[in-house]
Amino acid sequence: MVLGGAASAAEPALKGFERAAQPKPAPELRWRGPDATETSLAAYQGKVVLLNLWATWCAPCIKELPSLQRLQAKLQDEPFAVVALSIDRNQPGADKARDMLHRLRLDALAFHHDGEGRVFRALGVEVMPTTVIFDASGREVGRLRGPAEWDAPEAEALVRSFIAPR
Numbered sequence: 001m002v003l004g005g006a007a008s009a010a011e012p013a014l015k016g017f018e019r020a021a022q023p024k025p026a027p028e029l030r031w032r033g034p035d036a037t038e039t040s041l042a043a044y045q046g047k048v049v050l051l052n053l054w055a056t057w058c059a060p061c062i063k064e065l066p067s068l069q070r071l072q073a074k075l076q077d078e079p080f081a082v083v084a085l086s087i088d089r090n091q092p093g094a095d096k097a098r099d100m101l102h103r104l105r106l107d108a109l110a111f112h113h114d115g116e117g118r119v120f121r122a123l124g125v126e127v128m129p130t131t132v133i134f135d136a137s138g139r140e141v142g143r144l145r146g147p148a149e150w151d152a153p154e155a156e157a158l159v160r161s162f163i164a165p166r
Contacts, residue, residue, distance in 0.1 A: 014148050014155055023139035027122040031085055031114040032094070039112075041138050047079045048162045049134040050150070053114075053125055055087050056100050060147040061129040065101070069109050070151035071159065078163050079136060083112050087128075090115040135162055 026041055029051075033039035041049065052068055054061035065084060072082040086097035094113045101109060114120065123132055127145040135141045141162055148155055 014144055014158060016146055017142060017144045017148075017158065019142040020140055023135055023137070023141050026134055026138050026140055029119050029122055031112055031119055033112055034110040036113075041134060044081050044083070044134075045138060046136050047081045048136055048159065049081050049083055049138075050131060050159060051083045051085060051119075051134065052129060052131045053085050053087055053120060053123075054129050056093070056096050057088075058128045062100070062104070064129060064147040064150065065104065065106055065109065067148070067150040067152075067155075069106050071156060072108065074151060074156060075159065075163070078160075080159065080163055082109065084109045085112045085114055085119060087114050087117055087120050089117075133159070133162055135165075 029041045030038055031040075033043075041051075050068070050071070052064075054065065056062070068082050068084055072080075084101075086094065088094060088097045093115055097113065098111050101107065101111060123130070129147055130143060130145050131148065131150075132143045133141050142158075150156075150159075
């Protein structure tokens, strides 16, 4: 079900996308970024962020990762970032997830890791994968529980509607 009215064109590709009726402030979100140092949503201020929580043990997660890389490539010149956040546990999980991205030739997706599950819990994630979209001010504007083809025209149009709202 799409809430808040605007995303009807996105329904076929993003069945179940929930647009927030009102943007809501994000909780404090911290994880390990590509250089293994701690980062946060605040580091992306001024950009729309598509935060995708995934794990190596989640087949639908792995299936959607290539579409995230393609969406990132399509929108590389926009104030937009894909954060594909592995929730595989601790350091062995991080190594396994990083290796999986490399084996799948998804090297353009920067490696982000939350081995302690802090982001997972803070966002109240119940289904994997879950994708949360934050506006350029860091407020949650929508989420999808389950996989999607993020580079489908309808999904790209939805993301662009957050980049350049009317």
